[in-house]
Amino acid sequence: MAPVLGIPVISRPDLLRACLESIDIPVRLVVIDNSGTGEFGDYGALVVEPAANLGWTASVNHFIRSFPSEPYWLVANADAVFHPGDLQRLVDEPGGWVGVIDWRVFKLSADTVQRVGFWDENFFVYCSDADYERRCDLAGVDRHYITGTTSHVGSATIQEARYGAHNRH
Numbered sequence: 001m002a003p004v005l006g007i008p009v010i011s012r013p014d015l016l017r018a019c020l021e022s023i024d025i026p027v028r029l030v031v032i033d034n035s036g037t038g039e040f041g042d043y044g045a046l047v048v049e050p051a052a053n054l055g056w057t058a059s060v061n062h063f064i065r066s067f068p069s070e071p072y073w074l075v076a077n078a079d080a081v082f083h084p085g086d087l088q089r090l091v092d093e094p095g096g097w098v099g100v101i102d103w104r105v106f107k108l109s110a111d112t113v114q115r116v117g118f119w120d121e122n123f124f125v126y127c128s129d130a131d132y133e134r135r136c137d138l139a140g141v142d143r144h145y146i147t148g149t150t151s152h153v154g155s156a157t158i159q160e161a162r163y164g165a166h167n168r169h
Contacts, residue, residue: 001028002025003072003091004030005029005073005076006032006074006075007019007029009031009033010078013039013040015079016040016043016078016079018081019078019082020044020045022082023082023087025087027074029044030066030067031043032062033047034050035053036052048066056128057119057128060128061118061119070110071110073107075106076104076105093107095109095143096109096111097132097133097136098145112141116132116135116141119132
């Protein structure tokens with residue numbers, strides 16, 4: 001069965017479209033649309049529209065909880081563009097938490113979530129990865145990066161006036 005890939009999104013449908021167009025392996029795609037506008041349509045994906053903006057961290061937790069029997073979950077930032085082969089290499093790479101270059105795209109194993117727990121939702125957008133890294137290290141989880149050239153705009157939503165203040169908080 002194809003791996004499940006979750007992509008939390010709040011704005012910039014153009015960036016999400018570029019991300020989705022760069023996926024080069026079969027995946028079961030889940031878009032967590034936090035925009036509150038329904039602007040992300042179908043995209044050939046399961047689109048989850050929470051009643052309120054969950055933020056990035058709670059969106060990842062919601063995605064994981066929605067697919068509890070998976071051996072691992074793939075998570076991507078909506079502003080990432082996959083380089084050919086990077087996603088397949090990520091799927092094939094062993095480890096508890098494996099990122100491509102950094103944590104713009106990563107694979108998280110069910111064993112890791114069982115050992116470390118879910119992401120701390122007190123971190124709405126930023127710093128949740130540093131917290132989870134530390135918790136993985138304390139639990140002895142194999143956490144590493146693989147090389148690749150997947151690109152990432154980075155902090156695309158902080159430029160949006162409607163989200164910037166909350167994200168900076």
